[in-house]
Amino acid sequence: MKRILYIDIGRCSECLGCVETAPSVFRYNEQTGCMEVIDNIYYPEDLVREAIKNCPKDCIRWDENDD
Numbered sequence: 106m107k108r109i110l111y112i113d114i115g116r117c118s119e120c121l122g123c124v125e126t127a128p129s130v131f132r133y134n135e136q137t138g139c140m141e142v143i144d145n146i147y148y149p150e151d152l153v154r155e156a157i158k159n160c161p162k163d164c165i166r167w168d169e170n171d172d
């Protein structure tokens with residue numbers, strides 16, 4: 106089971122709170138005009154948990170994939 110960190114950009118307000126909390130995990134993509142998860146092998150669980158907890162739109166989550 107693979108876990109994928111996901112932002113529901115349809116709900117995101119681009120407040121940048123997640124970037125302030127976990128700059129190694131989240132960033133604003135100026136080309137797409139959207140927040141995104143940085144492609145990485147490792148994500149610091151404590152910072153991701155903090156970003157999920159503090160996201161005002163409740164739009165960050167882990168998805169599970171069978172691949």
Ligand code: SF4
Pocket residue numbers: 112116117118119120121122123124140159160161162163164165
């Ligand atoms: S904290 Fe949530 S609402 Fe704010 S930019 Fe990040 S994903 Fe979007």
